[in-house]
Amino acid sequence: MKRFRIFDLLFIIFLILASLSPLIFVNIDNRHKRLKIIIENSDFYFPLTETKIINLRKYGKEMLVQIGNNQAHILESDCRNKICIRAGWIKNCGESAVCLPNKVAIQIDCEKNYIDAYSR
Amino acid sequence: MRTQDNEKKISLIGMLVAFSIVAGYLENFIPLPVPGLKLGIANIGIMISLYLLDWKSTILIAILKSLLVPLVTGNFIIKLTIGLPATLAAATFMIIYKTLTNKFTTATSTGALGAFIHINCQFVLIKFLFIKSLTIYKILPYFSLFSVIAGAITGYLTIITTEIILKTYNK
Amino acid sequence: MSFLQKTAIFCCLILVLYGCGQRYDKKSFYALGTIIDITLQEKDISYFDNIKTLINTYEKSITNAAHDINTAKKNEKVTVSNEIVELLKQSSYYYNLSNGHFDITIATITSLYGFPEGPFKIPNNKHINKAKTQVGFHNLKINYENNTLTKSTDILIDTGAFSKGTIVDKTVEYLKSVGVKSAIVNAGGDLYCIGDKNENQWTIAIKHPDENSNLLSTIFIKEKAVATSGDYERSFEENGKRINHIFDAITFSTSDKYKSMSVIADNTETADALSTVYYLLPVKEIKKLCQEMDTPVLIYTKTGEIIKLCGWDLYEKKE
Numbered sequence: 001m002k003r004f005r006i007f008d009l010l011f012i013i014f015l016i017l018a019s020l021s022p023l024i025f026v027n028i029d030n031r032h033k034r035l036k037i038i039i040e041n042s043d044f045y046f047p048l049t050e051t052k053i054i055n056l057r058k059y060g061k062e063m064l065v066q067i068g069n070n071q072a073h074i075l076e077s078d079c080r081n082k083i084c085i086r087a088g089w090i091k092n093c094g095e096s097a098v099c100l101p102n103k104v105a106i107q108i109d110c111e112k113n114y115i116d117a118y119s120r
Numbered sequence: 121m122r123t124q125d126n127e128k129k130i131s132l133i134g135m136l137v138a139f140s141i142v143a144g145y146l147e148n149f150i151p152l153p154v155p156g157l158k159l160g161i162a163n164i165g166i167m168i169s170l171y172l173l174d175w176k177s178t179i180l181i182a183i184l185k186s187l188l189v190p191l192v193t194g195n196f197i198i199k200l201t202i203g204l205p206a207t208l209a210a211a212t213f214m215i216i217y218k219t220l221t222n223k224f225t226t227a228t229s230t231g232a233l234g235a236f237i238h239i240n241c242q243f244v245l246i247k248f249l250f251i252k253s254l255t256i257y258k259i260l261p262y263f264s265l266f267s268v269i270a271g272a273i274t275g276y277l278t279i280i281t282t283e284i285i286l287k288t289y290n291k
Numbered sequence: 292m293s294f295l296q297k298t299a300i301f302c303c304l305i306l307v308l309y310g311c312g313q314r315y316d317k318k319s320f321y322a323l324g325t326i327i328d329i330t331l332q333e334k335d336i337s338y339f340d341n342i343k344t345l346i347n348t349y350e351k352s353i354t355n356a357a358h359d360i361n362t363a364k365k366n367e368k369v370t371v372s373n374e375i376v377e378l379l380k381q382s383s384y385y386y387n388l389s390n391g392h393f394d395i396t397i398a399t400i401t402s403l404y405g406f407p408e409g410p411f412k413i414p415n416n417k418h419i420n421k422a423k424t425q426v427g428f429h430n431l432k433i434n435y436e437n438n439t440l441t442k443s444t445d446i447l448i449d450t451g452a453f454s455k456g457t458i459v460d461k462t463v464e465y466l467k468s469v470g471v472k473s474a475i476v477n478a479g480g481d482l483y484c485i486g487d488k489n490e491n492q493w494t495i496a497i498k499h500p501d502e503n504s505n506l507l508s509t510i511f512i513k514e515k516a517v518a519t520s521g522d523y524e525r526s527f528e529e530n531g532k533r534i535n536h537i538f539d540a541i542t543f544s545t546s547d548k549y550k551s552m553s554v555i556a557d558n559t560e561t562a563d564a565l566s567t568v569y570y571l572l573p574v575k576e577i578k579k580l581c582q583e584m585d586t587p588v589l590i591y592t593k594t595g596e597i598i599k600l601c602g603w604d605l606y607e608k609k610e
Binding site for chain 3: 042101103104105107114116119
C-alpha cells in the first residue's frame with residue numbers, strides 16, 4: 001500500500017495555505033490603512049506601519065500623537081478634560097478620537113474600504 | 121457467509137469504538153503547550169473504518185466516539201455541542217474526499233483534511249454559541265496549521281495500522 | 292486567435308470598463324464641533340475649499356445668533372437673520388411634533404450640567420428648579436414679520452440638535468447648484484448622499500456604539516440623508532449613572548431609553564432633528580410618528596436590542 005503520494009503533498013500544502021490565508025489578508029489590509037490627522041481646516045496623512053510619536057506643536061497644537069503596531073492614539077494634550085486621551089488606541093477603519101477644544105481629530109483612513117461613509 | 125462477514129464487521133466496529141474511547145482518554149495526558157489542543161490519536165479509529173469499512177460504519181463510529189469519549193473525559197455538554205458536529209463534518213468531508221480522490225491520494229491527506237475541517241468547525245461553533253468577540257479568530261490560523269500537520273500524521277499512522285490489520289487478518 | 296487569448300482580452304476589457312468609473316477622494320476638516328468628511332469625484336475636488344468656507348460661515352452665523360439670543364436680557368428685542376428665523380421655525384415645528392419633549396430651550400438646564408463642551412457636573416437642585424420654571428419654547432416670542440424675538444424668561448437655546456443637518460443641506464444645495472452630481476457631505480455622522488456612486492448606491496454603515504469594530508447596520512442609499520443620535524458622545528458619568536446631552540423638556544432629565552437612534556430622510560435637517568425627537572419618545576410613539584413622517588428608523592436600546600421600523604430593513608438590501 002502506498003503511504004504517501006504527490007497529490008497528498010499538494011493537497012496538504014493547499015490546506016496549510018488555506019489555514020494561513022487570514023494572516024496574509026490582514027497584512028494586505030494593514031498596508032491600506034493610514035492615520036489621518038485633522039487639524040482645524042487641514043488634514044494630514046501618516047502611515048500606520050511606522051512606530052513614532054508625532055508632535056503637533058509645528059501645527060500650533062500642544063498635543064502628541066503616538067503611532068505603533070498599526071494603531072494610533074493621542075498621547076498627550078493640553079485640553080482640560082482629556083477626553084481624547086481617554087478614547088484610547090484606534091485601529092479599525094473609520095475609528096476616531098477627537099479633541100474638541102483643540103479642534104484636532106485623529107482617524108483611521110482606509111483606502112479600499114467598501115463602506116462609503118459612517119453614521120454614528 | 122453474509123452473517124459471518126457481518127459479525128466480523130460488527131466486531132471490528134466494536135473494537136474501533138473501544139480504541140477510540142481509550143485513545144481519547146489517554147491523549148488528554150499528552151502535554152501540549154496549549155490547553156484543549158489534542159493530537160487526534162482517537163480519530164485513527166474513524167479513519168481506519170473509512171479505509172476498511174463502508175461509509176455508514178464510519179459515520180456510526182464518529183457519532184459513538186463523540187458521545188462516549190466526553191462521557192469518560194468530562195465536560196460532556198460542551199464537548200458534545202461542539203465536538204459532535206465538528207467530528208461529523210470532518211467524517212463527511214473525509215468520506216467525500218476519499219471517494220473522489222482515492223485513486224491518487226492516500227490517507228495522509230485525508231487525515232489532514234479531516235483535522236482541518238474539525239478545528240475550523242469547532243472555532244465557528246465556539247464563536248457562534250459561546251464567545252462573542254472576534255479576537256479568538258486571531259489564533260485560528262496557527263491552530264489550523266497545527267491541525268493539518270497533526271491530521272497528516274494521524275492519516276499516516278492509519279495507513280500503517282491498516283497494513284498491519286490486513287496482514288494479520290489475511291494470515 | 293486561440294480561446295485563451297480571447298479570454299484574456301475579454302478579462303482585460305472588463306477590468307478597464309470597471310476601472311473607468313470615476314474615482315472619489317475624501318477630504319476632512321474640523322467644524323461644527325466634529326469631523327466633516329466630504330467625498331467628491333476627482334473632477335469636483337476644487338469645490339472643497341468653498342465648502343469649508345461655506346460651512347465655517349454658517350457655523351459662525353448660527354453661533355453668533357445663538358450667542359445674541361442667549362445673552363439678551365428678558366424682554367429685550369433681538370434681531371436675527373433669515374436663516375436663524377428658518378431655524379426657529381423648524382424648532383417650533385419639532386417642538387409641536389414631539390408634544391413638547393423636543394425643545395431647544397432645554398439648553399437652560401443642560402448648560403447647568405456643563406453641556407455641550409464641559410466641564411461637566413451635577414448642578415444643585417436650587418439651580419435646576421429655577422431653570423425648570425424658565426424653560427419652554429413658548430417663552431420665545433418670535434416675530435416672523437420683522438425677524439425679531441424676545442425672551443419672556445431667562446432662557447438659553449441650543450440649536451445643536453439639528454443645525455448640523457441644516458448646514459449639510461445648505462452645502463448640498465451649493466454643490467448641486469454648481470453641477471456636482473455625486474458626493475457625500477458628512478458632518479460627524481449626519482450625512483447626505485448626492486446622486487449615486489458610479490451607477491451604484493452608496494454604502495453607509497451605522498457604527499455600533501459599544502463595539503468599535505462592529506456595525507449595527509449597513510444600508511444602501513442614494514439621494515437620501517442619514518443621521519444618528521447617541522448617548523456616547525458628549526456625556527459623562529456620575530455616581531454610576533451616564534448623563535448625556537439629550538434632555539427631555541417634559542421630564543427635565545436626560546433620556547435613557549436608547550443608546551443609538553438612526554433615521555433616513557429626504558433631507559439632513561429632518562433626519563438630524565427626528566433622530567433627536569425619536570430619541571426622546573417611547574417605541575410606540577416612534578412607530579406612529581415614523582409612519583407619518585415616512586422615515587425609516589434604526590433603534591439600539593440600552594438593553595442591546597436592535598429595532599428596525601418603517602422600512603429600515605428594506606434599505607439594508609442592495610438594489
